[in-house]
Amino acid sequence: MAERRVLMVTGGGRGIGAATVRLAAARGWNVVFTYASNAARAAETERAARAAGAETLSLQADVADPEAVALSFAALDARFGRLDGLVTSAGITGPRQRLAETTDATWTQVMATNVVGLAACCREAVRRMSTARGGRGGAIVNISSRASEIGGGGEWIHYAASKGAVDTLTVGLAREVAAEGIRVNAVNPGLIDTEIHAAAGFPDRVAKLSAGVPMGRGGTAEEVAEAVLWLLSDAASYVNAALLPVGGGR
Numbered sequence: 001m002a003e004r005r006v007l008m009v010t011g012g013g014r015g016i017g018a019a020t021v022r023l024a025a026a027r028g029w030n031v032v033f034t035y036a037s038n039a040a041r042a043a044e045t046e047r048a049a050r051a052a053g054a055e056t057l058s059l060q061a062d063v064a065d066p067e068a069v070a071l072s073f074a075a076l077d078a079r080f081g082r083l084d085g086l087v088t089s090a091g092i093t094g095p096r097q098r099l100a101e102t103t104d105a106t107w108t109q110v111m112a113t114n115v116v117g118l119a120a121c122c123r124e125a126v127r128r129m130s131t132a133r134g135g136r137g138g139a140i141v142n143i144s145s146r147a148s149e150i151g152g153g154g155e156w157i158h159y160a161a162s163k164g165a166v167d168t169l170t171v172g173l174a175r176e177v178a179a180e181g182i183r184v185n186a187v188n189p190g191l192i193d194t195e196i197h198a199a200a201g202f203p204d205r206v207a208k209l210s211a212g213v214p215m216g217r218g219g220t221a222e223e224v225a226e227a228v229l230w231l232l233s234d235a236a237s238y239v240n241a242a243l244l245p246v247g248g249g250r
């Protein structure tokens with residue numbers, strides 16, 4: 001039997017990251033994932049992934065903390081000694097505010113998490129997967145957002161702008177490492193039914209806004225995970241630098 005490939009998922013405790021961890025486990029990956037603070041939910045996700053046959057490692061690690069990022073990749077090296085894929089799902093919206101009400105602290109925190117932390121994880125992954133550095137290649141899927149194109153006006157321009165940076169990073173990195181065996185793509189979810197909306201103080205956001213989605217409903221984390229797993233898979237072997245909307249037409 002082929003050796004199971006190893007996937008790192010940031011923000012894998014809940015939501016889209018957790019659905020990705022579970023589906024990856026079912027599709028034959030071993031999975032390392034990080035979370036911010038909710039150990040109980042991370043343990044639940046880890047149990048499900050193990051039940052699906054994966055070897056797993058879950059780590060509490062704030063993606064905005066460079067030391068925590070370095071430690072999580074070191075833990076991955078120690079446990080599995082290989083890396084074949086990275087999914088960057090750890091992300092925050094920050095408060096739901098018009099730009100005129102935002103503070104520099106909000107901008108700094110959202111950018112540190114969604115952009116600087118994500119870039120640090122991509123850097124660690126490239127260092128391990130690049131064939132130019134002795135790696136065996138791999139795939140990166142960044143979780144961006146349809147907000148990067150919609151702009152987040154009236155809700156969270158700070159968040160939308162951070163996802164614009166993720167889109168640009170994705171395309172740039174894809175072209176930079178394409179000849180080194182690494183494909184880099186993004187999934188841009190629309191309105192997805194997770195707890196991220198409640199965290200921003202708008203628990204019924206999906207129900208309230210779903211009439212504006214061409215398909216008339218919000219999506220599920222599992223529907224996003226399907227797109228992520230396809231981009232990670234060999235079935236997407238010629239897909240690179242793509243920003244894939246998963247938003248029901250939104």
Ligand code: NAP
Pocket residue numbers: 010011012013014015016017034035036037038039041061062063064088089090091092093113143144145146147188189190191192193194195196197199
């Ligand atoms: P979620 O349900 O709030 O889950 C977020 C996950 O990321 C949790 O496991 C959380 O850890 C972890 N996390 C948050 N901040 C972190 C940090 N600083 N360091 C490490 N882990 C961190 O969110 P989601 O809806 O699944 O969102 C996942 C990604 O999809 C985000 O990048 C988001 O921007 C993007 N997205 C979501 C939607 C949507 O409608 N839901 C739409 C477009 C894009 P804890 O469990 O410990 O808190």
